Amino acid sequence: MQQPADGPAAAAPERDLVIDLARFFCLALVVVGHTMMVSPVLHPDGTVSTENTLGNQRWFEPVVWVLQVMPLFFVAGGVTGLYSWRRLRDRGGSAVEFVQGRLLRLIRPAAVLLAAMFTGLWAARLSGVDPQVIALLATGAGMPLWFLAAYLAAQLNLPWLAALHDRAPWSTLAGLVALVVAVDCLRGALPGLAHANMVFLWCAVQQLGFLVADGTLQGLSPPGLLGIIAAANLLLGVLVVLRLYSGNMLVNLNPPNLTLLLLAAAQAATLQLLRPLLSRLADLGRIRSVLARVGRRSMTVYLWHLPLLAAMSGLLLLTDLPQPAGGSAVWWWTRPLVLLGIVVLLLPVLAVFGRLEERPTAPGRSRPRPAVAVLTAAVVVFIPVADAALNGLTVGLLGGGAACFALAVLLLGRVPVRGAAGSPAGGSTASGPDGSGLPLPHPPLSANLEP
Template identity: 45%
Template structure:
C-alpha cells in the first residue's frame, strides 16, 4: 500500500507559492465584503423591517464587479495548487481514484454539517409557521455561495486527465476549451435556451484551472511586466464590446451562473495582475503578523467561505433586537457600520470554525475505495450544490444535501468500502 493512498495528513509543500495562499485568502475576504454590502436587513425610520440588496442598487455596482468578481482568480490559484498536489500525489505512488477521493472529501466533509444546519433550521422554520417569503429569502441568500462546491468538484475530478493533456499539448488544450466556451455561449444566446449554458461548467472553470497549470509552469513569470499589462488591458478591453454590443451583462455577477466567456477573460487578466503583484505579495508575506493571519484564516478557509453568509444573517438578525443597532439599509449609518460588521462577522466565523474545523481536516485515511464507489460518492457530493445552484436552497434541497453528503463522506471514509482489507493494508506497509 502506497503512502499516498494511506494518508493525507502530511501534505507535500514543495513547489508551494505562499503568495497564492495570500491571494486565495484575499478572494474569500473580498467575497465576504461583497456579501456584506449585498445583505441589507434593518429598520426603517418608522420601525418596520426593511430588506434589500443595497450594493446592487448603486450605479457603480456593475462597474465594480469587473474588479470585484474574483472567482475566476480563485480557480486559477486552485489550478496551481491542484497541479502541485497531483504531481506530489503521483510521486508518492497515488492514482487518480485516490486523488479524486481526497479532493472530494476536502469539499464534502465541511459541506455536510452546513447542509445539516440548513435542514434543521429551515425545517424548524416551516414547522413553527414562519412567513414563507422570509424563510425563502433567507434560504436563497444563505445558499448562494454553494454553487462553488459543484464547480470546484467538477474541476477537481478533471485534474488528472486535464493535467495529462496539459503536459502533452498545453496550447491545444486551452484552445479547445476556449472554443468550447464560445460555442456553448453562441448556442445558448442564439437559441435562448439558458440551460445550454450549464455545459460551460465543464469548460469555463476547468479553463481557469488550466491557466493555473500555466502559472505553475512559469509561463506568466517569463513574460515581461509590459506584456502582462498589455494582456490584462486587452482582456478588459474585450469585455466592453462583449457587454455593450454582445449578449453579456455588464455585471460580472450576472455572468456567473451559468458561467460565460467574460469570466475567462477576467481569469486571464487576473492571472496577469497576480503575477505583476507577486514581488509585493512576497514582501508582504515576510511580515510576521501577515503570515500569522494567513495561517489562521488559510487553515479554515473552506469553513469561512461556506459559513460566512449564515453568520451574516444571524448577526443581522441579532442587531434587529438591539435598539439602534440595525440602521435602514443603504442609509449613511448603514454604510458606516459595514466595517464594524465585517470585523464582527469574521470573528464570528472564526469562532464557529473552532466547532466545525474537524470536518475540514481529513486526518489519516485508510485504503481508497474502488473507482465505482468514488464515482458514486463524488456524484452524491456534486448533486446537492448543483441543485441549490439551479433551484436555490429550500428545506427540501437542504435535507437532500444532508443525506447525500453524509452518504458521500461515509463511502469515502468507511473501511467497509475500501479496495483492500485493512489487514492487507497494514501488512503491505510493514
C-alpha cells in the first residue's frame, strides 16, 4: 500500500486490500454470530419470545472480548473514509459532496429494506399473524439500524475531523477521548446522556483509523505494537475488575463506552502487527476476487441478513417441524443449516438490490446539490434512525423511516463525477468491468468501493 509522502497535502493512496480483508472478516463474523444468537421460542399459550442463546452462555463473555469486531469496523471505516475524502478533495470536491455521497451510498439500500419490511409485516398482520409476533420480528430485524445511525454520525463528521487530524492528530483524538470519559462519568446521574457516545465514541475510533491510514502505526516495531495491545487489554481488565464497566462487550455496545475504544486500539495494533501476513493473503487471486464481489455488496449483506434470519425463524415456528430448545445439542447442530439458509436467501436479495450500493453518480455534467438540501436530507434520515436506535423499531416507524429515506434520496439527487482537474467529468467517465459506466479505482479492484 502506498503511503502519503509528507503530510496531508500528499495524494491519497488507492484502497488497502488489508482493510478490505478485515472488513470481510468482520462482516462474516457478524453474520455467523447472529445465527447463533437468534432463537425464537413458541410457548404453549401461543405467545412468542426470543432468546439470545449465544449471549446466555457463561463461556461466551471472555470469547466476545476477543471477537467483538464492531470497533474494527469503525477503524476500517476511518481508513477508507479518509482516503475517499482526500481523493475527492484533491479533485476539487467539497465536504458537502462528500456528505452527499456517503448519505446516498448508505441510505439507498436501507430505504428499500425498510419499505420491504414495512410491506411484509403489514401483509402478515392483515393475514392474521399475532401482533406480538410482528412486533418481535420488527424489533429483532431492526437491530442493524443502530450501526447505520452510528456509522452515519461518524462518516458525516469526517471532513472536519480530518481537518483537525491534519493540524493536530493527537490533540484531536485526546479531545474525543475526554468527551467519551466525561459522558461515561455522568451517565449514572444522567442516563440519557450515555447515548451521546454513539457519536463521541465512534468518532474517536474512526480517528484511530486515520492514524492507520497515515502510516503512524506502521512506524512502530512489533514490540511496540504488542505493547499497545497488552496495555489496552490490561487497562480494560482493570476497569472490569473494578466494576466500572461490564466485562460483557455486548452489554458495552449499546450505549457504547470507553471499553470499546480500548478494544479498538488493541484491534488496530493487531491489524498492523499482522499486516505482512494479511497482505500476502489478500493478494491471492481468488481472495481478491471474493473481496471485490462481496465487498461491493457489504452494506446490503449487513442490512438484510438479520431481517431474513428473523423472517425465516418466524416462518419455521408456523410449521410442524420440531423446534429444538435453544442451547441444546440439537440446536447447535442445526446452526450450519441456518447459516446456509441465510446465504441462500441473501443471493437473490444481492442480485436484485445489491446494485443500490454502487457509487451514485450522474451522467455528464451535473451541479453539486445545495448545502441546505444535503443538510436537510441528513436531518430527515437521522430522525427515524436515531428513534429506532434509542427506542426500538416498530411497524409504524418502518413506514415512516422508509418515507424519510425516500425523501432524503430525492433531496440528495446524484453525485456529480469530478475529473482530475476538479471539474465534472463530462461524458468521459471510465466504465467499470461490468459495463455499468461507474467510475472505479484503478486496477486491481478492491472491495467496498467508496465515493
